[in-house]
Amino acid sequence: MNIEAYKTKKSAKGFSAVELLVVLAIIAVMSAISIPYLLNYKKGYRSEDQTLKMIDVMRETAQLALQKRRTFRFEIDLTDNEINIIDENGTAADVRIKNIPLEMTKEVRVDLIPVGVTKPNPPNYTDITYTTDSLGHLEGSTTVIGHSVWAARFRSDGSVVNAANNPISANIYVWPPQTPGSTTPRNKTEVRAITIFGGSGAIRYWKHNGVGLVADQ
Secondary structure: OOHHHHHHHHHHHOOOHHHHHHHHHHHHHHHHHHHHHHHHHHHHOHHHHHHHHHHHHHHHHHHHHHHHOOOEEEEEEOOOOEEEEEEOOOOOOOEEEEEEEOOOOOOOEOOOOOOOOOOOOOOOOEEOOOEEOOOOEEEOOEEEOOOEEEEEEEOOOOOEEOOOOOEOOEEEEEEOEOOOOOOOEOOHHHOEEEEEOOOOOOEEEEEEOOOOEEEOO
């Protein structure tokens, strides 16, 4: 028999049905192992991703206030589960110019400090609390008011104030609950925090190392 001719003929026919089934079985096994791992890996970083996203939007708000020489408002809206940038427009109506959805609250909470976690100290700022929005803003032609929000108003001089124009220094916590609605974190090392200093608008990012929150940037 001509061995080379046999090999060439077999190669031209491609894989047999048995060989294809073996390959598909291997792919199925690898997928069954890797996909849950990848999903859990991503799940573990949701609080970090959301914290960095919030910091980016806060810094964008501060930059707009400096560039436009007027007050812009950063808002966490629990009612719609999103963060907003609102242009206060001087004496004109406040207008939302940007909004970004947050992770589902069953995955990541931003409304309170989790059980067993101590606030960063120093600086020992006040933990944020949510109130009914009395300022309101326009979304297109629709007025939105009365939502449960926390707001920080970035001014053109770099300071951050509340609705009464008093400087605010605050802690914001971002963390995954152990179960939906739980006040206990799934893992302390997944807890993140943001601190903001009202006098200058300085923002810091904190990570929990299992013992306490440590400044990361």
